[in-house]
Amino acid sequence: MVSHDLRVFRLEQMTLFDLPPADVVSVAADLGLSWVGLWVTPGLPGTVSVDQGNVAGVVSRLDETGVAVDTVELLDLRPDPREFERALDLAARIGARTAVAIHADGTSTDEAAQRLGALCELAASYGIGVAIEPIAMGTTRTIAEGVALVEASGAMNAGLVVDLLHLVRTGQRPRDLEAVDPRHLFSFQVCDGPAEPGSFEEQLDEAMSNRLVPGAGDFQVVEFLSRRPEQCLVGLEVPQRSRFDAGLGHLERTRTVLDSALGLLAQAATDRLA
Structure with a gap:
């Protein structure tokens, strides 16, 4: 059972930002x-992205370990998707299945849908899908807005990645996922946090650097996991800069996240059967 559950999870680089x-x-x-x-x-300050200089080493490590790449980050919806040719080439070289994109520049849904369609067409030429991530500080913020954008794009390889942090910080609840066609849900991302969001600056720090281990805060993590379609992986996206600064090692920090998520996933499975 545990080995099966382990296959549900994806370790996000943001968790090990250093x-x-x-x-x-x-x-x-x-x-x-x-x-x-x-x-x-280029990601968060201090984060080392896959690039031309290290991609061969990444491919070698993937081959040695048998670990595979599910998603790559982070694209946005630009007028000319060819700006991401190099990123998509790297994604293909490491075997990624999906590229995560955000809509955060204030363009209209119609314009963003056209851009998403063009990005999806380019990504498809590399055998890659595109997952829009609705984010609290973006233009496409909610699940419903994300679905509308995906549907308006007309792209068959477009879908959503749903981050529990952004779902909560935009006033939504896991039950809002009931209205979404499961085929639009590519993957989930899980973490935890306090019920009250704090200031905009505090929310930025939370999102990028200081999230809580699943089960350590007020988010409805179990209900969120119980809404997971069978095909969805769950990204462990829990950057903990405060624990890093306190000297906790990479494996120790990440094992705590995984162990907590495993327990909550088992609880979600029990609730689903009840």
Whole structure:
């Protein structure tokens, strides 16, 4: 049962923001995980993305460990998707299945849908899908807005990645997922946090650097996991800069996240059967 549950999870590079991508793969392998999500564009300050200089080493580490890349981050909806040719080429070289994108520049839904369609067409030429992530500080913020954008794009390889943090911070609840066609749900991302969001600056710090281990806060993590369609992986996206600053090692920090998520996933499975 535990080995089956482990296959549900994806280790996100944001959780190990200070490690280069090949070492993120190693930590995933040490924890018995099969999937990772890596960055192929410049990410958070201090984060080392996959690039031309290290991609061969990343591929070698993936081959050695048997870990695979599910998602890559982070694209946005630009007028010319060809700006991401290099990123998508890197994504294809490491075997990624999906590229995560955000809509955060204030363009209209119609314009964003056209851009998403063009990005999806380019990504499809690399055998990659595109998952829009609704984010609290973006233009496409809610699940419903994300679905509308995906449907308006007309792209068959477009869907959503739903981050529990952004779902909560936009005033939504896991039950809002009931209205979404499961085929639009590519993957979930899980973490925890306090019920009250704090200031905008505090929300930015939370999202990028200081999330709570699943089960340590007020989010409805179990209900969220119980809404997961069978095909959805669950990304462990729990950057903990405060624990990093306190000297906790990479494996220790990540094992705590995984162990907590496993327990909550088992509870979600029990609730689903009840």
